[in-house]
Structures are given as C-alpha cells and as structure tokens.
Amino acid sequence: MKTKLQTYVDAENFMYESFLRAQAYIPKADDSVTRDPKRARWLLDQLGKPDQGIKTVLVAGSKGKGSTSHLISILLRGLGYRVGLFTSPHLIQFTERIQVNGQQISELDFLRLTRKIEPYVNELETKLERVAYQGPIGLALSVAWLYFKEQQIDFAVIEAGRGGRFDEANVVSNQWAALSSLFPEHLDTLGPTIEDIIWHKLGIVKGETTTVIVNHQQHAILETLRSELSHIKDLRVYGEQFQADSIQLDRSGITFQLRTERADYGRLHLPLLGAFQANNAATAVACCESIIGDRFPEQLLRDTLAQARWPGRCELLSQNPTVIADGAINAVSALYIQELVETIGFQKVISIVGVPVDKDYEGVIRVVSGFSEQVIISTPDLSHKSFSAEAFIFAKKMNRSSREITPLDKALEFAKQQPGVDLILIVGTQTFIGNAKRLYR
Template structure:
C-alpha cells in the first residue's frame, strides 16, 4: 500500500455513501460518530498524560499548533492532529512537530482497517465511517506507538457529530463561535454553539471558553453543568491586554486570575506574563491565551517558565493564517471564506496602517465571497478574483458579474499564479501591499508557489 492508496481508503466509505445522500442535509442526518466511538475510546483511554480537544468557528488550528509547540518546549512527548492539510495529507498527523512518515502512515491505516473490519458490517447504506473518524483512529494509534503524553486533537466543523470530539479528553477548548457551516450545524448562532458545546463531555475535567458574542457563554455553562466540567472563561478568568502590532507579529500581556484555577496551589490571585508571537491579528493573541491557560491547568509551574513558552510561540508557523509571505511587496496570506473572518483581516490592516491594498480573493461560489469583498471594500484599491485547480470546488467568472451588479469592480484570472503576478503589477503601480484571501485549496496553491520562488 502506498500513501495515495491509504488516503483513498480513508475516504472510501464517505465517497460510497455520497450518492445516497442529500447534499443539504445537516450533520445530524449524515454523520455517525457512533461507528468509531468505541474504537476511539479504546485507543484514547488508559494512556498517560493529557488529551486536549479543540473546537470553535475560527482559530482552532492556530490554538492546536501553539499547544503543540508549548508542549514540546515543556518536555512533553506531543502528538498533534489537525485538518485540513495544505499540501500533503501527512501534515494532519504530527509527533514532536514532525509529520508522520509515509511508511508509518500506511502501516497505521492498514492496522486501522483491521480493527474497523468488525464495524463495517454495521454501516447502513447511505451512511459512512467518517474520514475524520478514520484519521483520528490512525493518529491515536500512532501517538500510542510514540508514547505521546500530550495529545492535541483538532475537531472538524462541529463537535456533537464529530468523531474527534468523542476521543476521551480531560481538557476541551472552545474558541469563538459565529455563523459558519450553517448547512451542517444549523442556521442560528445558538444551534452552532449548541453543537460545539458537546465537546464538553463526562470525564472532561476542564473547559476553556474563548471570547464569544451575544451571551453565547450561557450555552456552554449549561452544558458544563450536565457534564461536571469546570469552565474557565475568557474575560472573566483570563484575558489579554496591551496588544500591539508590527510587520513581524504581535506583542501582548496575558493575565490570569489565580482564584479561578482549580487544584493550582500557589498561584497568585492574579498574574501576568509578556509575550510576542510571529502572527498577525489580535485574535492570535487571544488564541495564545487559550493555549497558555490549558498549559497552566496541566502544570501550574508553567507560570515560572515564561522563557520556554515565549520560545515556543516564536516557533509557531501556521500556513495560511494571516501569514506574512513576502516583505517586497508586503504580502499576507489568509484562509478567509466568510465576512466574520474578513473583519479580523480588516482589523489587522487598520492596526498596521495599511488603508489601501491590492486584494486577491479565491473563494468558491457556494461560500461567502460577497461578504468578504464587501467587508474589505474600503481597503481595496484593486480586486482580483481567482480559483484553484481542485475539482471539488466551483469558482466561476460569474462572480465578477455578481459583484459588478453590487458596485464592485473586479478582474478575473482563473490561474492563481498569474493572479499574483497581476497583483504585483498593480501593487507596484499603486504602492500597496497585497492581501490574498481564499479557501484552503487556493491557499495551498499559493503556499507551493512561494516555496518555489524561495528554492
């Protein structure tokens, strides 16, 4: 078995079920984490150390990577599961920061196929073993082999019907929640938060809640009462202040209220630590606060290891998340596909004093490309629309017409590399930075392009 064959096995059940499913059905009708739950529990129970599961509408990947770097810096044998990948599927499963090798990946897939043989006869027509569940089983097996004592597991879209959220964990993190994936999770903020609240499960000791809108905290508080989970809430128990920007990243102060932390004898009533992170956006400072809080729960002595935490944060590289790709011309790359995420981009541009930019947008027809363009219209000097070669996404030139009818002029260049070269021309003429926003497949193509330019 080679790597591609192993990947095909992971998606086989899902692809077989697709022809029997209604695209518009929610996750509650499509997803069946019960197919893998017993197996993930078996691989996830009785292992040493800690397991942290992370969900949210935005930033869960960044938090997961920060946790991985911090864990390694503090001496933990650290496993990390994230999705989606930018270039290679192996990026999703890492130990001590290194991607799983092709040989380990294929071997773990073969072993997972063996244990799933007892489950497959139970899978009804039109239902499937989730690729997310499959990769969680592969990751858990690999982490066991590597004797990981800190496992960080990033959930997919939601939690209630997400296989990863069913992995036994002692700490859960819920980053900020907003309207996204409404087809799968529900069309209200409350329904989406309700789904994600199911990451708080029995035997999950602590829940760390990121900043929320519209009093959504109450949904997590109610869920925590049912599961017996102790919550630490951003703005009440910990927070960031004194956030400052530069083209190199962010500086901020992390503040915690020691009285809120259970079983942490010796913590002061309030403490603070100064940090910097090579990422842009105030949300990245808040993401770091979530990760630092988790590490304090695991080991209160972390408050005396600021240098180790700072070194870990300086190593954080998270492709396509407000990532600085070039200084000449200054170019930012971000996986933005909706209006809410575009607000964070706009805030960064404002803080950096960049009030006119050349904007490349590569967002599929069924995502919120209109909302992204509208949110950034006051900052956009030139707008270029593009699309990826990925056959699973639809990018049509009709986007130009739709935006034109709304008063937004745009050029259409269907090749991402050609779109960037055109943007460089505009940027040179107008002396503007370049901002590239798009779906993961577009970000992947640009990541490869920049890597080629450096080689």
Template sequence: MTYSQALEYIHSFRPFVPNPELDRLLPLLNALGNPQDQLKFIHVAGTNGKGSTVTMCAKILTLSGYRCGVFTSPYVVDFRERFQVDGEMISQQELAALVEALRPILEEMKTRNQFVNEFDVVTAIGFLYFLSKGCNIVCLEVGLGGIHDSTNVIKTPLAEIITSISLDHTRVLGDTIEEIAAKKAGIIKPNSDCVCYPRQHLDAIAVLMEQCAKTGSRLHLANPNQVQIIRSDLTGSAFFYAGKTYEISLVGAHQVYNAVTVIQTMELLRQKGFVLPGSAITEGLKETRFSARFQILRQNPVVVVDGAHNPEGLQALSQTLQMIQQKKNLIVGMMADKDYGHSLQAVCRQADEVICVPIQNPRAVRPELLAELAEGVCPSVSVIRNLSEAFQTALDRSGEQDYIIVCGSFFLAGEMIPIIKNRL
C-alpha cells in the same frame, strides 16, 4: 502499500455518512484496541482560532519537554499536516503502514454493513500514530461541530477549549449562535474543565455555562478587560496579561485573545501536575507560526496567504488590511457554502485591485459571481481562471512596496502556496 495508494484508499471513503452518531466509529476503534483511551488530550472546538490555539498549545508543551501530538483539520498543502509530533509531520512511510494495517479491518466492517466516513478513518489513524510515538499529550482539533465529531469518542480530556464561536457551516450546525454553540459544547464531558475564548459572544457563553452545569464541569473564562494590547501590527502583537508581558508572531488582535486562552489552559495543566516553565510559555507563544494565517511568503512585493473564509475570519482579515497603507492587490476564491457576499465585500473594500479566481473544488463559487460582488466596492476587478497567470498578473501590477494578499479559502491557499514558492 505506497503513500499515494494510502491516500487513494483514505479518499475512497465518503466525506459524510447518514448516521451522525459516534457509534459508527466504535467497532473500528475496538478492533484497534481503543488507542484513544491510552492517550491524554486537550480537545479544541470552535468556529475560528482552533488551529492557532492548537499550535500555540503544542509549541509550549514541546518546549516544556513533553512529547506532544497535534491533530488538526483541514490541511493546507500536504495531507500529512493533519498528524504531527513535536512539530514534525508523519512520514509518508508511516502513514502508508498505518493505512495498510487498517485496511483489512475496514474491509471486514464493510461486509457487516458497518460504514465509516473519511474523517473517521483519519481520526483512527491519528490515534494509532500518536500512541505509537509515545505522546504524553495530544492537542486534538475537531473536524466539524463537536457533539457528533469523530474526535468526540475520547473520554474526559485534561482540558476542553472552546475558541471563538460565530456563524459557519450553518446547514449542518444551525443558523443561530445558540444552535452552533450547543454543537460545539457537545465536547464538554462530565466533571471536566472547559477553557473559553475571552471575547466570546454572550449567547454562546450562556450555552457553555448551561452545558457545564449539566455535566458538573468548570468553565474557565479570562476577563478580556484584563488584557492590555501594547502593540498590534503586521509583525504580530505584544500584550500585558495577568502581570506579565507576552509577544506573539501571529498577526491580528484576535490572536492575542487566542493566546490568552492558551495561557489559561497552561495554568490549568499546571494545576494538574504538568511542569510548564514560564519561559516555555513566553517563547512558545512568540515562536508559533501557522500556515495560511496571514503568512508572509516573500518580500518586494510582500505576498501574504490567509485562509480566512467565514464572516468573522474575513472581518478580522479586513481589520488587518486596514493597517497596510501601501497598494493592496487581492487574489480571491471562496466556497459556496460560506456567507461569501458580505464577507467578500468587507475584504475587497480594503483593496486597490481584486483578481477573482476558481478553486478546484465542486463547492467553489464561480469567480465571475465573486467579481460581480467585488465590483461594487473595489475600483478594479478582474477574473483570471488560471492561478499561475493570476499570480503573475498581480506581480506585474505591484510595486516593490506593495502587497499581494491571497485569501478567501484554505483550499485556495493550498493551491496557491506551491505556485508562490516556485517563484521565490
């Protein structure tokens, strides 16, 4: 089986199946010898900050000498981003071999009317891969929600992390913070340790506390008032916490609190026997880079790609854009299942020009509709349906000191990054 054939086979499975229960995945994992039961995990759920948090944790663990796997979703450019060990993606040959081994089992399950979805298959591949690579620990990011997510088949992890919770995927998870938090809290296992983002919504904290009480688990929550931000600009942030000064390269004050969540998690792992030098923590936080999180791809003009796509994420991006005094040209595309109205306007309000573009996805918003919304808050709005042309137009309209910001969706980021890199 070739790599392209492996991807085609993975994508042949439905994104979702009617049965939301995790027992749909158990026959597959049982046939594979339950690889998930032979691994140790940090399990991460939340609305925003999951990918950044997972990546920071993994960087610190790798620098501390542990073989660390990362399972993340979604990918931005390359499907193999989902499976990484010590910062390296799975090879095309390894992925094809794993899919080839899985295929007979999956086909036999179909004959017994045992159906799994695409993310189930991806999750099983991840478990097999991390076990085969001898990972000491895996940073495991949920795909959607928590309680019914495929990753929740694992037993009690070393730690659960709940990142910032806000409104997103409301059609699936609920339309209140409490309802969404209840789905995310579903990853909290009996007698476990849950680390919570310090600036969590109070309604979400109440739900998490209730779940911890039900399961006999411990909730670890840093006091945000103990965090002193020394510097926060377009190069990252410096902050003081628990008697030490740290630096991060990820942009935005919200990333400071993601970093504090990671520091709390590392302290918890120390208590469980992991040897994590202070230097690994400080260097790991400082060295972490993450695709499509205010990722600067070129200078003169500065070109930034940011995958923020829901209200909280776009509000954070809007605050970051306020730091930029130069002209800002935005290239924007969004998905229809997001609260794109107010979110879009919050970002476009900071822009001098906005170019609305399509995304090659059936759930994408028509760029003409995005333009209508942007026209009320930005002085110059246009629609360009070809992404290469949109980028060239933004370049033509920008001076060497100006900024071009691609934002609104990870899907758009994935399409635009190769176009931008081809122009470097």
C-alpha cells in the same frame, strides 16, 4: 490479507474513498442526520483502543480552533511533554494533520498504518447503506492514534471539525475542552440558529470532561455557554480567569499583556499576524495552567511563544511586494484581516479571493472590497470544492475593477504586474491557501 495500498498516494486516496462513494446520496441536512461518529469509535475499538489512557485536550469553535490547538501543543512541548497533534484540514499534504512534537508523520509511516486499518475499513464498508460512509477525519484519526501510541506521547491535542457533537474527532475521552470564538457558521449543517451551533460545539464537553476553557465570546453567546456549563467545576472564561490586553500589531507579529488568575506575565511577543492570535494564545496558556496545576514558567513562556508558527493564518509568503495568505471563509474572519491591513498601513492592496460556494464568499468579498483597490476572483488548481459563478458578479457590485482570473497562479502573476502594489492578499479555503504555499516553495 492482501492490500491494494502500494504507495503513499494510494493511502491518501483511501481516506476519501468511502465519502466519495456516498457523496451523491448524502442529503443537505444537520450533522445529526448525515454524520455517525460511532463508526470511527468502532474502528478504534477494532484496533485495540489506542486512544485509551492518553490525556487528551479537545478543541472546537468557529474561529481560531486550529491556532488554539497548535498553541496548546507548542506550549506543552515547551514544558517538556511529548505531544501528539491532530488537526484538519491540511494545506499541502495530508500528513500535516498528524504530528508528534511538531514533526508530521512520514509518508512511509502513514502508508504502513493505513494498511493496518484497511481490512477493518473494508469490512465495515460492505455493511453500509449507500448514504452512509466512513469519513476521512475518522480514518485519519485512527491512523493518528496508532501513531501516537507508537510514539508514546504524554498528551494528545485534537481539533474537532466543523461541529463537535457529531464529529469523528469527538469519539475519544477528553479531560480538557477548549472553545474558541463562536459565531453563526455552517448554518445548513449546524444551524439554523446560534443556539443550535452552540449545542453542536458543546458536544466536546462530555461526562469525563472536568475543565473547560472559553475564549472571547459575544455577550449573548457567553451567557448561553455559562448556563450550559454551570456543572463544570473548573470553568475558565476569557475576561475573567484570563485575558490578553494592550494588543499591538506590526509586521513581525503581535505583542500583548497576558494575565491569568495564576500570574501576570507582562508583555509577550507572538510572531503571528492578527490581533485575535493574542486571545488564542491566552486561551492556550490558561489550558496549560490547568494541566500543570501551576503558573507557566515566565521565561519559558516567552521563549516558547517566540517559536510559534501557524501556516495559512495571516501567513507572510513573500515580500516586495508583501504577499499574505489567510484561510478566511466568512465576513468575521475577513474583518481580522482588515484590522491587520489598516494597522500596518498598506496603501495599495490587491485581494485574490477563492472561497467555495458553501462558505460565506459574499461576506469575504464585501469586507476585502472595502480596503482593496482591486479584487480578483480565482480558484485553486485542484479542489473537490465547488466555486460559485455568482462570486465574480457580486465582486463587480462591490468593486468595479474586480476581475476573474483562474487558476491562482495566473491571478497571482497578474497582481504582481500591477504598478505600486504593496500588498497582495490571498484569502480563501485551505485548499486555495495550500495552492498559494506550493507556488512559493
């Protein structure tokens, strides 16, 4: 069959075609109404079920699921396993979403495997109503599993999207499920209540799931999770079976004390900024202990964590002045940045904010205004997201010296010219952070 996909760019654009075709007709409603993961399962079945027989960890949550997925993958690699990692969204290039042992799929392999799914995608496309679509996560997942099969991986670590129960990533069988911290988010598609959000996230715990690892949660949320997971024999909860204590933060990362029911690992160092990363690391270690049925070799754990990197999460982009980028899109995430700023002791901070209209831009602006001498509202150079004109008006209310400068490169140039600035904080959606990373290549 003749393909229309001639280049890598063609293949990347193909990931979005079905969604963009239907976008204008998709109602603003709960994921249970607007998303149908059965299409992603159908596609994998047509491709020969490449996911079958591969041990899989699925990760969902509101904050830290990407970091947790990454850390689980790094730790399993440290143990000598060959690991496939699937995450979303990407920062700079679509191929970042699909990795084996820390190396992203090549453009040529991505094009080759996208051509392989193309006829099945086109076949289903002719049968869909205008409101129905094949999502980019489902299409990318099919490419990922074909690649993982070719690469003969031992484990797959799959990050769910915004929800869980109706995510295309959730169509695979997973023995392990990890839940990062939960809080009210995406209320239009997952809410309106926290109980609704919990129900969506718990969709990754299926009949074949035998182990669930739960990161630090608010008390009421934890009690709900404990009730809903009472049937799980191997339930590991932060603060009970594992915990990170004595967390200290400096410009080189975090140090913390880690204990689990299997071991007291002493003080560990993780070269990631943000105290919350200690909780994510503890969750990842607890998951890996369950997988290997033993404690993690202590020196190997130290060496492996020391190599950890997670782009776009309190990531240091430059120094003199210090430039940090973080993908915070709500007030809770922004509070972690505030902790970082206050702990390290930055004096003059300029925050450049690019949070789209469907996220908590007011919450982010409110938090960063509290520690920033100036807030700049900006947008990425290219994005499919919409950004509210009200963001600048709100920023002015929070901080009278706020400005609106677009796109990001001009905002960054302005911030650098201000005398005495010792931290430029770039915060917003992953497209915005990806734009920042390109500027510092």
